Amino acid sequence: MDPLDLHDTQKTAQFARTAKRILVIDDDVSVTMAIQAILIRHRYETVVASRAHAGIHTFRAAQFDVVLIDLFMPGMNGLDTITRIRGESVVPIIAMSGFRLRNSLDPDRDFLGLAKLRGATTSLRKPFSSPQLVAAIEHSLGLAQADEGALQ
Amino acid sequence: MTSKGTQAENLDHRRWIEGAGQLTGEAEVGRSSPERTRAVNEVGSAIAHQLNGPLTALRLYVGELRRHGGQFGVTAESQGQLQQLVEAAFQETERVCAMMRVIADSFEEPLCPETAAALGRDVITWWSRSGEARGRDPQDTSAVDALLTPREREVLGHISQGCSNKQGAVRMQIGPRTFESHRFRIMRKLGAKNGADLVRIVLGKRR
Numbered sequence: 001m002d003p004l005d006l007h008d009t010q011k012t013a014q015f016a017r018t019a020k021r022i023l024v025i026d027d028d029v030s031v032t033m034a035i036q037a038i039l040i041r042h043r044y045e046t047v048v049a050s051r052a053h054a055g056i057h058t059f060r061a062a063q064f065d066v067v068l069i070d071l072f073m074p075g076m077n078g079l080d081t082i083t084r085i086r087g088e089s090v091v092p093i094i095a096m097s098g099f100r101l102r103n104s105l106d107p108d109r110d111f112l113g114l115a116k117l118r119g120a121t122t123s124l125r126k127p128f129s130s131p132q133l134v135a136a137i138e139h140s141l142g143l144a145q146a147d148e149g150a151l152q
Numbered sequence: 153m154t155s156k157g158t159q160a161e162n163l164d165h166r167r168w169i170e171g172a173g174q175l176t177g178e179a180e181v182g183r184s185s186p187e188r189t190r191a192v193n194e195v196g197s198a199i200a201h202q203l204n205g206p207l208t209a210l211r212l213y214v215g216e217l218r219r220h221g222g223q224f225g226v227t228a229e230s231q232g233q234l235q236q237l238v239e240a241a242f243q244e245t246e247r248v249c250a251m252m253r254v255i256a257d258s259f260e261e262p263l264c265p266e267t268a269a270a271l272g273r274d275v276i277t278w279w280s281r282s283g284e285a286r287g288r289d290p291q292d293t294s295a296v297d298a299l300l301t302p303r304e305r306e307v308l309g310h311i312s313q314g315c316s317n318k319q320g321a322v323r324m325q326i327g328p329r330t331f332e333s334h335r336f337r338i339m340r341k342l343g344a345k346n347g348a349d350l351v352r353i354v355l356g357k358r359r
Contacts, residue, residue, distance in 0.1 A: 098204030
């Protein structure tokens, strides 16, 4: 049922030259800690930021393969953060949110849909499971590789 | 955050929603019901938003435990028992997460998502604060409190904890009418239009 078990993970890690780096921007520490715990087990290098501005700063300071962004944070909101990061990079962005508006069949009023319009690669609706988290990251990494292949 | 703490918070929130319902119900006699619905919706969606974080963390941890739980057991028997426990915890987590989605989907659109999120944070902050302050004097030294007499602050403290006029009066050992008149003066001093508005002001969101 799981798209990936530990055996596969170890195999992947063995063949990977360097661990992929993931940036997680979410003001909820319980979420970032849990994500970090899962991603470490799956051999990803994880860096967390608890504020949008700090996240953008961290993003500029180092190289990342995927960025996870919560849509609702104090200060700058997640949608603006996505716009900013998309403005400077083609890095895959995963938007995270628990909100989806009732009565909003219009995708413009669905926050996760809105995030995609701003340039998010894919989205994760909270509360998400660890297979969903890992699948979203692998999907994003796969897309990024496909893009690189297309450019070469 | 421990799961115990989260559970206590959930209970507190439920009590608080019930309290908010009482507040709006009592203070808004003859007032429009859409306003009341909106207030309840905003608080509800804010709480749904707040619970999503801890639930996400719980789901991730339990999912991971379930997948790798077998490695933790020493004997085959204890391993089997552990697997059963992990499986049960996992199923419960999935159930709560599914309920959470239904709850999050059942609220109307908040006036503004950022407002709802901020309001949700206020609810948590306020609860953890009032939890510490329970049984003591209201410790808030904000501008709101500066306007009020010590007695009114005490009344406001009970209102914030979701007390009805009757409940608050019993706690303070005064008549319900007296409690109500204190409440009325507080609302006038703070410019609250109704009970829900008062709660919003107490939570620090002014209109």
